[in-house]
Amino acid sequence: MSVDEAYRAMLILADGEDTxxxxxxxxxxxxxxxxxxxxxxxxxxxxVDAGSVAYMVCRICDIDGGVNMQLFGRAGLGDRRYALRELIYREMIDDAVDYQYMTGAGLFALLRKADALMEKKGLYTPTGIDLSDETDRDPQGNLIVPPPASGGAAAPDSADQGLGGGVPATQPAG
Amino acid sequence: MMNYHKRFHARMLFALATMAFPAMASAQDIAATTAPASQPQPGDENLVYEIAEVAGIVKVASIGMDPIKDAAAWRQVVPGESLGRGQQIRTTFRSKLKLVARPADPPTVILLENSSRMTIEDLAIRNGAAVSRLGLGYGAIRAGVAEGGVRSDMQIATPRAVLSKRGTDIFRVEYMNGRFNMSLSEQGRGLLQAIQLQLSNRGDVIGMKSRFVTPGQQVTHRMAQAIESMTFDRDININDIFGLVGNDKLFTMLNDRGFGFLLPFNGASNNIFNGQGITQGEDGVAPFNNGLFNTQSQGVRSITDGNFGVGQGSLPNLFDIFRNRDTQPAGSKKSMNEAMRSIFKPKARPRLNIGRVRR
Incomplete structure (x- = not known):
């Protein structure tokens, strides 16, 4: 991954888009x-190296880190190293050193976990869609199945008809 | 030719493993999940996934369409739309998708988490079962299938592992960057079968490991490694059972053997196995001496002078040297040498009648 691609990914993670x-x-x-x-x-x-990516993810996800990251990292002394150690501790990234190059698959895996953390911390408006024991079970513990949606499109019968079926999109939902 | 043999052996190994474990998914099932898309079979009844909720950018296309090269083939989904066999769905950051199977028997709910890509390889009611074969390229899927009139046969395949549902709700499978994680919720019902594929460098399946996941448990990509190392997982007593006395013996007995229930309680003279009673031992602790496990009768020695090394017994031969020297008359060196030879005399080696014999 180049620095330009990483910067673009960070803007998408932070704002949802890169303008x-x-x-x-x-x-x-x-x-x-x-x-x-x-x-x-x-x-x-x-x-781009893993330390730089880790530092940016920590800043976007509002991860404060430990004492060393607060004392020295804020001043720029070992900032990227401590950020990487923090993400390793949170199991958001594999064990690595801060000067190691970042692969595309590794960056995507990290960003996916960062996105989930941002939603959990309320750094952007939650989607409100969930499937868990707390939200999708009745008092007896049975699974709650949503009722049929009205106005659904006809179901495709085969793979060939799959693309043509359904309602054409007008705008992103949610 | 060599490659052909390797592939043949891999397939045979896979087939044998499948025969050995009937509960595992069949090779055809796994092959179906990795195939581009299965064709509908005669007698199949219609089964689709209806989009219940959408958040963010969620796009759908037919299987085989690349998100970048074939960007025009991807379109945004809307609630109420139905998705069937041969389609793939992808979500981006800050987006999720909830699907519901129609007809809702068995009741099935699927949640595609953010930054995920899922394919619907097969989806039909076939032979009285709701068959669904899903593929997860990356990301995470949560699903719940409740009991219904129709049996559910669901499998979710990732590049490294296959999840096979055994009457389960609510479970989650995540795959990202070569690692997977399968879990079953705390209130989940039934079991998950996690099948980890072991691939060669070329991607051929050379074996697989399988484990069941119960509610509240999870398995990761380290599952196969853990199963292989389980062979060496044995309890080894590192305590010197011959050299322990008093409290040390009591502690070892309570923590390593599980015999604590045999101990006399509250200072009583007889325990539940009608032992011989308590005799005051060292450090004020009663020795382990009852009807079932009489340590004295088993020849366990109590060394009262402390712990000398490994406690595997004394070295009588070494002490015999000095004893013999002391008992010999003064100036009798020959007798001393004879004593040494008698102590360290070589043992007779068994003749196996193998190889060359010097005559």
């Missing part, structure tokens, strides 16, 4: 919000 046009705009956005640091001097085509 920036180029790398410089993304960089200025992230640095102005304190998500990335200019002291890193990362270039667009550099391979």
């Amino acid at each position: 920036a046009q180029d790398f410089e705009e993304r960089k200025s956005k992230l640095e102005s919000r304190g998500i990335a640091r200019s002291a890193w001097q990362l270039q667009s085509d550099n391979v």
Whole structure:
């Protein structure tokens, strides 16, 4: 993963979308919000390291970390290393060192867990859709099945008809 | 030719493992989940997933469509829409999708979590069972299937493992970056069968490990490794049972043997097994001496002078050297050498009549 791709992923994680046009705009956005640091001097085509990604994820997910991260990390001393250690402790990322390069699959796995953590912490409006013992069982412990939705489209009978079936989308729901 | 043999052996191993464990999913079932999409069979009744709730960007396309190359083939889903066999669904950040099976017998609810991609390989009511074969490329699926008039036959396949439901609600399977996690909720009913595929470097199935997951449990990608190391999981008593006395013996007995229930309680002279009574031992602790386990009769020695090493017994031969030296007359070195030879005389080696024999 390049730094540009990682910056784009961080903006999507933080805001749900990336409206920036180029790398410089993304960089200025992230640095102005304190998500990335200019002291890193990362270039667009550099391979992004796990420590930088971990630091940005910690800032987006509002993860304070431990004493070392608070004392030294805020001042820039071992900031990325302590951020990575924090994410390893939270089992959001595999055990790694901060200078290790970040793969696309590893970054996506991290962002997925970060997104779930953000919803849990209420950093964005929750979707309100759940399937758990607390929300989807009646007092007897039986599974609650939602009632049929009205106005449903005809069911496709085969794979060939699958694409054509259904109601065309007008706008994203939710 | 070599590759053909390797594949043949892998398939044979897979087939033998399936025969050995009837409860496991069949090879055909697993193959069906990894196939692009199964074709409808004669006699199949219609079964679809109806979209109950949608949040965020959730798109659907037919199986085989790439999200980037075939972006035009993907469209946003809306509540009430029905999805069937041969379709794939993907969710992005901050998005979820809840599906409900129609007809709702057995009642089935599926939740596709954020940043996930799921394929519907097979979906039909076939031979009196609601057959559903789902594939999870990445992300997580939660599902619940309640009891109904129709039997449910659901499997969710990931690239590294297969989840087979055994009358279960509510369970969750997650797959991401080569790792999977399968869990059953605390109030879940029934079992999950987690089947971890062991793949070669080329992706061929060379074996598999399977375990059942009960409510409140979870398994991860380390399952196969744990099963293999279970062979060596044995309790080994590291205590010196011959050299222990007093409280040490009591502690070992209570914590390592499970014999604590045999102890006399409250200072009584007789225990439940009608032992011989208490005699005051060292440190004020009664020795373990009752009708069933009489340590004295079993020859366990109590070393009262402390713990000398491993406690496997004394070294009589070494002490015999000095005893013999002391008992010999002064100046008799020859007798000393004879004593040494008698002590360390080589043992006769058994003749096995194998190999060359020097005559």
